[in-house]
Amino acid sequence: MIIFTCKDTFEDMMSCIYTAWASRLGHKNIRLKTEPIGNLELFCDYRHVDHDPNQTASVIRSIQKKISFRAYQMVYRAAMSFQEEKLDIIYRFLIYGFHYGPSVVNMLQEPAVMNLFELDRKVLNEAHLFREFLRFSEIDHVLISHIEPKCDVLTILAPQFTDRMPSENWMIIDDNRWTAVVHPCDQDYYMTTLSEDELNRLKTSEISDIYTDLWKVFFETIGVEARKNPRCQRTMMPLWYRKHMTEFL
Amino acid sequence: METFSPSLSLQEKLTILADAAKYDVACTSSGADRRGEKGKLGNGVAAGICHSFASDGRCVSLLKILQSNECIYDCKYCLNRSSNDRVRTTFTPEEVCRLVIEFYRRNYIEGLFLSSGVVKSPSYTMELMCRTLSMLRNQYHFNGYIHVKAIPGAPEELLETLGYLADRVSINLELPTPEGLKDLAPHKTQKTILKPMEQIRSGIADHRLSIGKDPMMERFGGNRNLKHTIFDDVRSGRIEEHRQLASNSFLPPAKDKPAPFVPAGQSTQMIVGATAENDLQLLSVTQQLYQKFDLKRVFFSAYVPLNEDSRLPSLDTAPPLLREHRLYQADWLLRFYGFHAEELLSTDRPNFNIMLDPKCDWALRHLELFPVEINRAGYAELLRVPGIGTKSAYRIVKSRRQRSLTFENLKKIGVVLKRAKYFITCNGKMMFHIPIEENFITRQLIGEDYKKSWEIDHPQTYEQLSLFDDQNFSSSPSAEDTCKSLSGQI
Numbered sequence: 001m002i003i004f005t006c007k008d009t010f011e012d013m014m015s016c017i018y019t020a021w022a023s024r025l026g027h028k029n030i031r032l033k034t035e036p037i038g039n040l041e042l043f044c045d046y047r048h049v050d051h052d053p054n055q056t057a058s059v060i061r062s063i064q065k066k067i068s069f070r071a072y073q074m075v076y077r078a079a080m081s082f083q084e085e086k087l088d089i090i091y092r093f094l095i096y097g098f099h100y101g102p103s104v105v106n107m108l109q110e111p112a113v114m115n116l117f118e119l120d121r122k123v124l125n126e127a128h129l130f131r132e133f134l135r136f137s138e139i140d141h142v143l144i145s146h147i148e149p150k151c152d153v154l155t156i157l158a159p160q161f162t163d164r165m166p167s168e169n170w171m172i173i174d175d176n177r178w179t180a181v182v183h184p185c186d187q188d189y190y191m192t193t194l195s196e197d198e199l200n201r202l203k204t205s206e207i208s209d210i211y212t213d214l215w216k217v218f219f220e221t222i223g224v225e226a227r228k229n230p231r232c233q234r235t236m237m238p239l240w241y242r243k244h245m246t247e248f249l
Numbered sequence: 250m251e252t253f254s255p256s257l258s259l260q261e262k263l264t265i266l267a268d269a270a271k272y273d274v275a276c277t278s279s280g281a282d283r284r285g286e287k288g289k290l291g292n293g294v295a296a297g298i299c300h301s302f303a304s305d306g307r308c309v310s311l312l313k314i315l316q317s318n319e320c321i322y323d324c325k326y327c328l329n330r331s332s333n334d335r336v337r338t339t340f341t342p343e344e345v346c347r348l349v350i351e352f353y354r355r356n357y358i359e360g361l362f363l364s365s366g367v368v369k370s371p372s373y374t375m376e377l378m379c380r381t382l383s384m385l386r387n388q389y390h391f392n393g394y395i396h397v398k399a400i401p402g403a404p405e406e407l408l409e410t411l412g413y414l415a416d417r418v419s420i421n422l423e424l425p426t427p428e429g430l431k432d433l434a435p436h437k438t439q440k441t442i443l444k445p446m447e448q449i450r451s452g453i454a455d456h457r458l459s460i461g462k463d464p465m466m467e468r469f470g471g472n473r474n475l476k477h478t479i480f481d482d483v484r485s486g487r488i489e490e491h492r493q494l495a496s497n498s499f500l501p502p503a504k505d506k507p508a509p510f511v512p513a514g515q516s517t518q519m520i521v522g523a524t525a526e527n528d529l530q531l532l533s534v535t536q537q538l539y540q541k542f543d544l545k546r547v548f549f550s551a552y553v554p555l556n557e558d559s560r561l562p563s564l565d566t567a568p569p570l571l572r573e574h575r576l577y578q579a580d581w582l583l584r585f586y587g588f589h590a591e592e593l594l595s596t597d598r599p600n601f602n603i604m605l606d607p608k609c610d611w612a613l614r615h616l617e618l619f620p621v622e623i624n625r626a627g628y629a630e631l632l633r634v635p636g637i638g639t640k641s642a643y644r645i646v647k648s649r650r651q652r653s654l655t656f657e658n659l660k661k662i663g664v665v666l667k668r669a670k671y672f673i674t675c676n677g678k679m680m681f682h683i684p685i686e687e688n689f690i691t692r693q694l695i696g697e698d699y700k701k702s703w704e705i706d707h708p709q710t711y712e713q714l715s716l717f718d719d720q721n722f723s724s725s726p727s728a729e730d731t732c733k734s735l736s737g738q739i
Contacts, residue, residue, distance in 0.1 A: 106647040109658040118661075132300050136355045143354060163285040163292050168354060186287055211351040217260055221267040222313060223304035226553045226568050231704075232306025236299070246357070247301060 001029060003041075006049045006087075008034045010079045011056045013087050018055035019047075020091065027095055032087040063094065068102040078119035080152040089115045127153040131160055133237065135246045136170060137206050143170035144205045146244050154181050158189050173202060212246050219247040262338050263348070269318040269329050270364055272555075273421075273518065274548040278310040278359035278394040280513030281416040291353060291360070291393030293416065293513075298359050311362035311396060312352055316340055316378050320366030324423075324434040325558045326523050329366045333556065339368065342381040346389045353393055360394030360416070361385070367400060375403035375411065382414040394513070399449070401441040408445055412452050417513040417545070420446050425534040429524040432560055443542075449515045450542045456510040465543050466514045468584065471639050474628040475587035483540045514545030521576060522552040522569040523561060529590070529599040532579055536590040539583065549576045571706040575601040582607055585639055586632050604695045604702065609635040612672055613687055613694075619672040620679060624653045635694075636669030656680050667697055 002025055006016035013034065020030055037046065063072045075090050083089075093116040097104045107113045130153055136143035143165075147153075154174050158181040161170065166186065173180045178199055183189040194202070242248040257265070279297030299308035315329075317339035323330045345363070352358045363381065368374045378397060385391045397415040399408055412418055420442055424430045427439045454464035465480065472478050517538060519531060535547045551568035554561065579601065582588040586608070593607050594600070602610045612619065612635050621634055623645060631642040641663040645654065648662070656675055660666055670680040671690045683690075 100651075103651065106644075107651045108644055108648040108662055109652055109654055114661050132298055134356055138355070145356070165290060165354065166285045166287045167290065211348075211355065214260055214263055214348065215352060215355070215357050217264055218267050218312070219301060219303065219309065221264050222271050222309060223307075224271055224553060225305075227305035227307070227551070227570065229306040230304065233302045233304060236302040236306060236308065245301070246355070 001031060001041075001044045003031045003033055003044050003046050004049050005033050005035050005037055005046055007051070009051075010076060011053075012049070012051045013079050013090070014056040014059040015052045016049040016087065017091055017094065018052070018059050019049045027092075032091050033084070034087050038084075063097070066101065067094075067097040067104060071097055071102070071105050074105065074116060074120045077123045077156070078116050080123050080155070081119045082150045082152075083119060083122075086119055089119060092116075123151045123153065123156070126151050127156040129241055130157060133241045133245055134172065135244060137212065137246070138209065139205055139207065141169060143168060144202065145170070145172045146175050146202075146206065147172060148175045148243060152177060152179075154179060154191065157181070158183070158191070162189050173199075175199070206244065206249065208246075208249075212249075216247055257336075257338050259344060259348075262340060262344070263314070265336055265338050266315045266318055266340060267313065269366070270313045270315045270362070272328065272550065272553060273313060273362070273364055273398070274307075274550045275396065275419060275516055275518060275546070276308055276310045276313055276362060277546065278396075280545055281394060283392065283512075286392055289390040289392040290350065291391055293392075293394055294359075300356065300358055310359045311394065312349055312358045312360070313362040314340065314345070314348075314364075316345070316363055316365035316374070316381060317368045318366045319368045321369065322367050322434070322436040324436070325556060325561055326433055326520060326552065328555045330556065339377075340381075342377070342384045345381050346385045346391075349385060349391060349393075350389050353391070360396070362396045364398035365400065371400040371402035372404055372407065375400050375407040379407055379410050379414070382411065386414050396513075399445050401437060401445060403445070405445075405448055408448055409452065412449060412511045413508050415511065417516060418449055418511050419516040419518070420449075421518045422534075422538070423518070423520055424524055425519055425526050425530050426524075429526060433523060446515065446517070446542050446544075449511055452510045453514065453543065456507060459507055466545060469639070471585065471628070471643065472587070475632070476629060478587045479536055479539055479583055479589055515542070516544055516546040516548060518548040518550055520552050521549045521573050522566075527599040528572070528576065528579075528601050529594040529596065531576060532583075532590040532594060535576075535580060536583060547580060549573050549580075567706075569706075571603060571702055572601070574705050575603070575607060579607045587629060604699065605691070606635070608633075609668060609694050613691055616685055616687055616690075619685060620674045621672060622677065623659065623673050623675050624649050634669055634672045636665035636667065636672075638663070668694065 002023070004016050004020045006012040016032055020032055023030065040046070060072065063075060075093070078086055078090055089112075092112040093104075096107070096110060096112050100107065104113060108117060126149055130147055130149055134145045134147050134157075136145045152174070154172060157172060161172065162183055165183075169183065169185045171180050171182045173194065178194045180192055180194055181189050182192060277297050279295060281293035282295040283293035285292035297310060299310045301309040303309050317337075318329045318335065319337045319339060320327075320329045320331055323332050329335065345361070349358070349361045353360070363378055365374050365378055368377065382395060382397065385395070395415040396417040396419065397411055399411060399418050399420045401420060408418075422442055423434055423437070430437055430439055453466065457464050465483075468478075468480050472480065519534070521531065531549070538544045538547055551570050551573040552562065552566075553568045554564045554566050557564055579588075579590075579593055582593065583590065588611070593611055601607055605613070612633070618633070621630055623631070628642055628646050631637050631645060632639065637645070644662045645659070645664075648654065648658075653676055654662075656666065659669070659675070666680065671683055671685070671693065673679070
């Protein structure tokens with residue numbers, strides 16, 4: 001068994017798929033994994049693949065042309081997942097995809113397709129929850145938000161919040177990955193990585209002002225006592241997502 | 250005695266006016282799809298976004314407040330009725346605007362839900378609300394969602410102005426029958442409620458025709474695969490019936506699109522459990538509202554006793570949460586599943602089965618239509634199977650084109666086999682050897698759903714431990730059990 005490994009970024013993963021496919025070792029005989037690799041397996045040969053812009057572009061082009069744009073979106077989102085097996089799942093999906101063409105996204109009875117579908121759904125759901133539950137606090141006319149998502153949802157959130165607040169300065173910080181989306185007023189957003197120093201400086205940005213207090217008051221008032229139902233509240237808004245929410249701070 | 254103190258702080262005002270608004274149900278931000286614009290704040294997302302969930306599990310999507318809790322009316326069920334002794338206060342338009350903008354920027358809310366008690370007169374109140382909305386849209390450049398309650402009895406011009414500023418306008422029907430309304434809300438009549446509703450309906454139709462669309466609001470996309478939904482009954486012949494076209498609708502096309510009028514449609518709300526109406530009456534009225542007034546949503550609110558009155562249920566009545574839940578389930582069946590009110594309830598059985606959801610209940614009374622073959626049945630037939638929803642029906646139809654589906658696949662696709670297994674076959678075989686017999690399936694389904702129903706009605710209470718399986722929690726019989734029961738071994 002040959003295992004191809006690469007860094008955990010979308011570009012690296014696409015290059016890795018290219019290399020693995022071009023190795024002509026047979027789909028059965030290879031596996032793909034993202035780094036870091038935890039336990040090494042016996043009788044496996046690990047090969048690290050580096051990012052190559054041409055290979056990446058070529059894989060993306062083929063997915064969009066030979067399968068469909070929708071399949072590309074699914075693959076992209078699946079690649080944002082936190083699951084270890086994601087790269088292999090994407091690879092198995094592409095084998096089917098290049099064979100069946102655009103109709104592959106509906107073939108949910110194939111385990112290879114179903115696995116990708118589930119990854120995609122998980123990432124989308126998590127991104128949606130953060131779209132709902134992330135909270136900004138205002139410091140010097142800049143809105144700053146901290147999130148700790150399991151999946152890498154920043155690239156999905158960024159265009160949504162750009163549409164929502166085009167004329168505001170805001171940034172969303174992923175505390176786990178040390179990355180951030182920065183959106184200056186009336187300009188395009190960009191992604192950046194944060195140094196430890198910057199992250200520490202931004203850590204204390206969850207401050208309270210008059211509007212956070214007003215919001216807490218509103219939130220406590222709006223529930224109807226006679227219908228109290230904490231279990232339903234937990235189902236809709238799991239405790240895990242409440243870490244940075246103003247009303248629970 | 251009314252106490253009026255102008256010196257309340259913003260926080261106190263917010264507490265009073267949010268507390269007074271919380272019994273309004275609608276907190277949806279759906280229906281309006283609008284891109285953000287530079288220089289403005291906000292956009293509209295068609296599916297709606299919940300930003301938090303209150304302690305009662307209801308979604309908090311909009312800043313739900315009253316403009317004022319002063320009221321000249323004396324509706325028996327209402328917290329703000331004039332005969333109640335409460336602190337009265339009114340938001341100024343600036344205060345509302347500041348709250349909305351600052352909350353929206355921090356991603357707390359998706360927009361504003363503005364209702365109001367009737368200050369001085371309906372016209373005065375509506376004018377105040379119009380001022381607020383106009384300031385929010387034009388001075389504060391707010392582009393997010395606004396849901397506003399129209400006050401029955403206000404002049405038409407004000408309602409029209411409101412319609413151009415808000416995304417959704419709603420007028421509460423409160424009670425489904427004129428008698429109930431007369432009894433509990435002596436200052437309102439069904440006529441004064443239905444008149445503005447009709448005005449908004451024709452305003453929406455005018456606007457839709459002027460931009461070249463069908464006069465009726467769009468409904469769930471999957472409905473076009475259904476033959477006979479409640480919305481189809483009225484669609485034909487609507488254009489001829491539409492007499493009063495606004496004069497400016499037929500001007501030559503302007504450069505800009507005409508300003509949208511109530512783009513997210515209108516909605517209403519009915520109280521469940523305050524009067525003696527049965528579920529059939531409520532559901533028939535709901536269906537008629539969808540058909541005649543082209544409402545986007547009808548909301549139900551389980552009656553929470555707030556006031557003591559001889560004509561109302563006593564103060565210790567628990568809100569009929571399960572009944573409300575069943576009505577919402579039925580409402581979904583009307584809007585997304587192609588059911589009609591007459592199919593779900595009849596005059597001999599005017600109330601929903603508390604033990605079973607309306608779809609299971611319907612299926613059990615129509616066992617002659619089952620089992621349905623998953624690999625061959627049409628979308629409409631699949632939708633009628635308990636345990637299959639719009640998403641899973643769509644996925645089934647799409648995926649079976651390539652290869653036939655098995656029960657294992659169905660589970661992954663999202664079908665709730667716990668309910669569906671009694672009603673479906675895959676490639677001609679049922680999941681277990683199950684007799685299609687009404688009593689047997691009813692027993693099974695009730696056993697499985699009882700716990701859930703009980704929890705909806707008693708969200709906070711606990712039950713007495715018992716040695717006996719009095720709630721019938723036992724797991725469903727395996728294939729062997731069924732064989733044994735047939736051959737008489739148990």
